[in-house]
Amino acid sequence: AQSVTQLDSHVSVSEGTPVLLRCNYSSSYSPSLFWYVQHPNKGLQLLLKYTSAATLVKGINGFEAEFKKSETSFHLTKPSAHMSDAAEYFCVVSGGYSGGGADGLTFGKGTHLIIQP
Amino acid sequence: DGGITQSPKYLFRKEGQNVTLSCEQNLNHDAMYWYRQDPGQGLRLIYYSQIVNDFQKGDIAEGYSVSREKKESFPLTVTSAQKNPTAFYLCASSIRLLAGNTYNEQFFGPGTRLTVL
Numbered sequence: 001a002q003s004v005t006q007l008d009s010h011v012s013v014s015e016g017t018p019v020l021l022r023c024n025y026s027s028s029y030s031p032s033l034f035w036y037v038q039h040p041n042k043g044l045q046l047l048l049k050y051t052s053a054a055t056l057v058k059g060i061n062g063f064e065a066e067f068k069k070s071e072t073s074f075h076l077t078k079p080s081a082h083m084s085d086a087a088e089y090f091c092v093v094s095g096g097y098s099g100g101g102a103d104g105l106t107f108g109k110g111t112h113l114i115i116q117p
Numbered sequence: 118d119g120g121i122t123q124s125p126k127y128l129f130r131k132e133g134q135n136v137t138l139s140c141e142q143n144l145n146h147d148a149m150y151w152y153r154q155d156p157g158q159g160l161r162l163i164y165y166s167q168i169v170n171d172f173q174k175g176d177i178a179e180g181y182s183v184s185r186e187k188k189e190s191f192p193l194t195v196t197s198a199q200k201n202p203t204a205f206y207l208c209a210s211s212i213r214l215l216a217g218n219t220y221n222e223q224f225f226g227p228g229t230r231l232t233v234l
Contacts, residue, residue, distance in 0.1 A: 009157070034222055043121075043207055043225035044160075090159065105223065109159040 002027040004093045006108035014116045019078040021111045023091035026072060033074045034092040035065055038110075044090065050074065061085070086115045120144065121226035123208050128231045130195070130202065138193045138229045140208035147213040149191035150223060153177060154205040163206075166191055167213065195231065203233045 007022040025031060032051045036044040048059025055067040065076045074091060091108040121142045130136045142149065148167050152160040162175030166185040180199025185191055191210075195202045209223040 036225075041205075041228065041230065043123075043227045044209075045225070046222050049222055105162075107159040107161075109157060 002029075002031065002093050002106050004091050004106050004108040006089075006091050006111045008111050009109070010112045010114065012114040012116060013081045015083055016080050019076070019081045019085065019113065021076040021089050021091075021113065023074045023076065023108060024072055025074060025091070025093040027093055032094040033065075033067060034094070035059065035063070035074075035076050036090045036092060038088045038090065040087075047076070047089075081113075081115050083115050083117065086113055088112050121208060121210055121224055123206075123226040123229050125229060126227070128229055130231060130233050132233060133197045135194055135196050136231065138195070138206055138208075138231070140191045140193065140226060142189055142191075142208075142210045142224075142226075144210055144224060145188070146210035146224070147188070148211045149185070150209040150211075151175075151181070151183065151191070151193045152207045152209065154207060154228075160207065163193065202231055205230050 004023060004025045011021060013019055030052055034049045035047040037047050038044045047063050048057045048065055050057045050067045058064045063076060063078045065074055067074050088110045090110050093106050124139045128136060150165040151163040153163055154160050161177050163177055163181050164172055164175055164183040166172035169185055169188050172183050172185050180196055182194045182196060183191060206229045208226040211221045211223045
């Protein structure tokens with residue numbers, strides 16, 4: 001069984017200030033973890049993924065995330081927010097293919113990032 | 118360019134009608150998925166297919182049906198049995214489910230917004 005919790009439903013920051021979106025997970029397997037971004041009325045775009053290589057993962061648009069097994073966290077950060085970062089962000093955990101036909105992906109409920117000018 | 122297309126972008130349905138949402142991919146992916154997205158709910162899996170002529174129910178399959186006659190196509194039918202079909206529907210694909218503790222990321226289409234009148 002696996003689950004993912006995004007700790008904030010909304011985060012508001014000023015343009016040019018750091019961004020922190022928090023995600024905690026639980027998984028019976030060694031998980032793969034993803035962050036996706038969704039702009040209004042659009043599909044999801046992959047920002048970055050962790051698949052048991054380096055614990056600090058760099059993604060597109062200046063985002064990065066650090067996998068911390070001891071804290072079961074995978075927080076998303078960016079040093080300086082831009083207006084174009086305003087969107088919905090989803091943390092996703094995968095426990096891998098169970099062999100029983102399970103999909104394996106579990107989505108968080110999302111964090112809405114607001115950028116103040 | 119490779120990608121996933123969904124049509125139509127907006128769809129309106131009268132109560133009691135069945136409607137079919139189209140999803141096509143030219144990424145040569147084996148696995149395809151349908152998700153439903155409601156505000157504040159994240160994504161919930163409706164159906165998925167790992168191979169042609171085979172598909173599995175996800176978490177909320179009641180009132181929906183799918184087919185997978187071709188590798189590149191995975192249409193979703195929303196039947197009159199679905200009591201609350203108004204939502205944003207997202208189709209996704211991935212290379213394939215892998216055994217063990219690894220997983221490939223999913224690529225998403227732009228979505229179809231279904232409204233019941």
